[in-house]
Amino acid sequence: MTDAIPTDQIKDQAYDLECTNIHKNFGAVRAVDDVSFKIPKGSFFSILGPSGCGKTTLMRMIAGFEDPSSGDIQIKGKSVLNTPPNKRNVKMVFQHLALFPMMNVQENIAYGLRCIGTEKSEIERKVKDVLERIALPDVGSREIHQLSGGQKQRIAIARCMVMDPDVLLLDEPLGALDLKLREAMKIELKLLQHQFNTTFIYITHDQSEALVMSDHVAIMNEGRFEQIGRPEDLYHKPNTSFVAGFVGDSNRWAGKVSATDGDSFKVETDAGLSMISKRAVAGPFSAGQSVSIFVRPEFIKARKSALMTDTEKTANKNTLQGRVDSVLFNGANSRVLVRGPVGELIEADVVVTGGPDDLRAGDDVTLVWSAKQTMCFAA
Structure with missing residues (x-):
């Protein structure tokens, strides 16, 4: 398990979020198993893994909707274990957005500010400012059903960002969009994150979303983090066979090492093929050892x-x-x-x-x- 982003990859030592030894049990099932990580201020951080690996449970614990069985969660250096969701400066965008259909755009964005008693003039100023920052300055009076799918995505984010959160959680928010719009929204989300300079934590099972948008990605499998790193490092330098198989496409063979020669070794696959490798991950290997071989299609x-x-x-x-x-x-x-x-x-x-x-x-x-x-x- 990788505990944190390598220090040489962190530009700012201020952490917006730090999770330490997080466990979550549902009866006999351990959904999250000893997860630790830190997210630097202003990062776009994705948690990528297959369905059922524990990523949504982890996000719900960060938001305060679930309590960890053990471990600690700190936001801006302060533990939030005993802090209810509405008292944490964390906002969340869901897959189906949860915009209020009976309110227009401006009323949707202003809802949270009204709930905390913000003055009307300040609400108007903040709503106007956030609409300009998401490049939709003229849609305040529109009804929700009059918006395109991409516009709804931006309004959902604006409704959160107008509250100045320390962390914005996004739980597969592009899952309901068609392919072309989803591709466009990857770029939109990355630009919005830069615009607000707020830490985004993005949950997805779609590797393309995570690799395109993120500064760092955590690969999650069966409740644990297999590796955390830059997208290019996860792709080109996977630490485990799961990461190699899950991130990107690969041809895969099982076999045994038949001979070694310095940094090269020969593998006889179970299918009867002979291959030479110079990339022993967590090696070196010895003759007779069982191994898995991965070769990406673009390298063939x-x-x-x-x-x-x-x-x-x-x-x-x-x-x-x-x-x-x-x-x-x-x-x-x-x-x-x-x-x-x-x-x-x-x-x-x-x-x-x-x-x-x-x-x-x-x-x-x-x-x-x-x-x-x-x-x-x-x-």
């Missing part, structure tokens, strides 16, 4: 066998012959599924130009990739 070069040069083959340590099973067209950067020599499907990313060199189903191909891009983990 797939070329028609007749066009593959000797230089291309020798520049890489791993070479396989196969036949294209299908091409998954996705514009210029598409993916091919190649049936390998023992019948397994191997995924490789290719550039599609529309020319005669493009791969098609039935083409005989050679797959090559570097030993340095072959990640190996203890099984």
Whole structure:
């Protein structure tokens, strides 16, 4: 378990949120298991994991809707364990936004301020200011049903931000949007977070959302944090096989180490393939040890066998012959599924130009990739 963001990745030593040894039990089930982390001031921090891993339970404890079985939660350096939700300076945006349909935009945003007795002139000033900051200065008099999906997202955030929270929690707020709007809102949310300079904690099972928007991401699995780091580090330098398999796409093989040579080692997979790796995660490994191999599709070069040069083959340590099973067209950067020599499907990313060199189903191909891009983990 990673306890905190590495200190060399923290620009500001002031923490908006610190969780220490958090456990949460529901009867015999441990939903959150000894989670510790710190979030620097003004960060966009995502908790990424599969459904049921404990991320929403963790967020509910931060918000005050659940009490931890043990451990401590500090906001701005002060424990909030005995502080009710309405007394914590934490706001939350839910997946379905929970905007009030009987109120217009301005009334929705002003609701929290009215509840705490803010003067009318101050409410008007704050609502006007926050609408300008979310780039919707002219929608205050509109009804909620008159807004687009993206506008509703921004109003839900504005309703929280007008209260000047220390931390904003977002529980899969893009889940109900269509794909195109969801892609646009990733950029919108990142820009809004910079605009307000408030710590955002974002819960998601969608790796694309977490990687695109976040300064740091925590990968959660079965109630524990497997790794915390920058998105690029999680992708290129996973610490565990779970992170390697969950973040991004990978081809995966199980096998055993058959030989070692300095920093290189040879693996015989259970399917009968031989591979060379120079990336032993938590290694080194010894002969006979069971391991898992991961290779990302973008690191595999797939070329028609007749066009593959000797230089291309020798520049890489791993070479396989196969036949294209299908091409998954996705514009210029598409993916091919190649049936390998023992019948397994191997995924490789290719550039599609529309020319005669493009791969098609039935083409005989050679797959090559570097030993340095072959990640190996203890099984």
